[in-house]
Structure formats: structure tokens, C-alpha cells
Amino acid sequence: MIEMVGEFGRGINAPSYHEIRVTLLKKEVDYIKSLVEDYKREWKKTGCTLMSDGWSDRKNRSICNFLVNSPRGTIFLASIDTSNIIKRKEQVFAMLDDFVEKIGEENVVQVVTDNAANYKAAGEMLMKKRKKLFWTPCATHCIDLMLEDFEKKVEEHKETITKGRKITSFIYNRSRLISVLKEFTKGKELLRPGATRFATSYLTLGRLFELKGALISMFASEKWYEPIHEIINERWYNQLNRALHVAGYFLNPMMQYSFDFKNT
Structure with missing residues (x-):
């Protein structure tokens, strides 16, 4: 947006409040709808995957995002509060089945969810009803559980991750240290946010190992x-x-x- 404004140069007139909330918003909504229709036509040709992504918001509500993936790309479908749904497999099955119905059973090749017992049971129920689709556990969630087990069950991993957290907490809780750190690491950060909490732990350990020399030099500096x-x-x-x-x-x-x- 800023680049476009700069290219226009002096004299540009900002849109009015009415144009932003009515005219331009409606135009953008219509444009997104046309994109979605293009994706839907692709689903009929190649099939698609229904994906669910569960998380908890600040009010500790269970929220589930639903997305549809195809060779054309991934689009957001819906986000619903599942606080009163995810506890029972029958309710989870009904939720998944409803989304398959909306997309079109003939278009859905697979349904991907996490590996929780209720979702696994619901996935089995879904395959019994919908004979042409497959329920698949999420590979990312599976790998995250592996990393979680490493930390919980391998003492060396648990001890190393604890020490790594102490180092990063010590540095990032002190503004002066953060400034000195960037000088020695040439701007590289220690924290490596990952897709999941346990992936983040191991990515951060990797960065600590990578910058080991810089950290030693920093703490030994004159x-x-x-x-x-x-x-x-x-x-x-x-x-x-x-x-x-x-x-x-x-x-x-x-x-x-x-x-x-x-x-x-």
C-alpha cells in the first residue's frame, strides 16, 4: 500500500470513511468470493483436502479453523468455537461430516485432523460413512508429539532444553544484553519461533549451537x-x-x- 501511494506521488486523496466501510469493502468481498469460486472449480477437477487446526484463545475457548487445500492452493473456510464439541467423538464426527457435505463429498479426497483420540475415532466414523475419502492424522502434530516425548523421556534432552531456556531468558529479559547480543551475532536472534512449542525449543537449541562462539565472545568481552x-x-x-x-x-x-x- 505504501509503495503504491509513493508511486502515485503528491496530491493523492485518501478514500472517505463511507468508501472504506461500504464501497471498497464490498468490492473486496466480491473479489475474494470470485477467487473462492475459482478454487471450487479446481476442487471438482483434482479433488481437495479438508484440514482442521485446533487452538485455544485468550479466553481459553477451543477454536477450530477449517481450511481446504488443493493443487491451486489453500483457502480459509471457517472458524468455529468447538468448546462444547471436541469432548465427544460423535460431536466431532458430526462437525467434520457437515464440512464434507458443504464442500461436496465427491470433491474431498482426505480429511486431516490432529492425533487426539476423539478426532481419531471421529475420523474412523467418517470413513465408514463416506467410503471415498480418507481420514489422515496431521504429520506436523505427530512430529510435535515426538519432540515432546524427547524432552519428557530423554533426560539429556530435558536438561539441555532447560539450560537453553535459562540462557535465552537471561538475555532477553535484559534490554542491554539484547543490544550487545545483536552486535556479536551480527543481528541474528537466539529465539527461533516454530510452528509448534516443542519445535521452537529444538530450533532455538540449534541457533544456540550455531552462535556458540559469538555467545562465548560476548560474555568474555572486555x-x-x-x-x-x-x-x-x-x-x-x-x-x-x-x-x-x-x-x-x-x-x-x-x-x-x-x-x-x-x-x-
């Missing part, structure tokens, strides 16, 4: 002694900076012939 030197120098010059000390330093052979001797 910059951490700078404020200490400032305190020492302030006290020294105000209280102990006397000619006798200078003469003692200059005339001491051990000091005078050392590699860091300063004749100033």
Missing part, C-alpha cells in the same frame, strides 16, 4: 569491565593519584620492563 574501570579510575584519580605512587611505579624494574608499561 566491554563488561568498562564500568568497573570507570569506578576504579574515578576513585584513583580523586584519592590515590599522587606523585609518590607514580615514582614508585616508574622506578620499579618489574613494572618498567613489563610489556604493558606506560611512560605517560
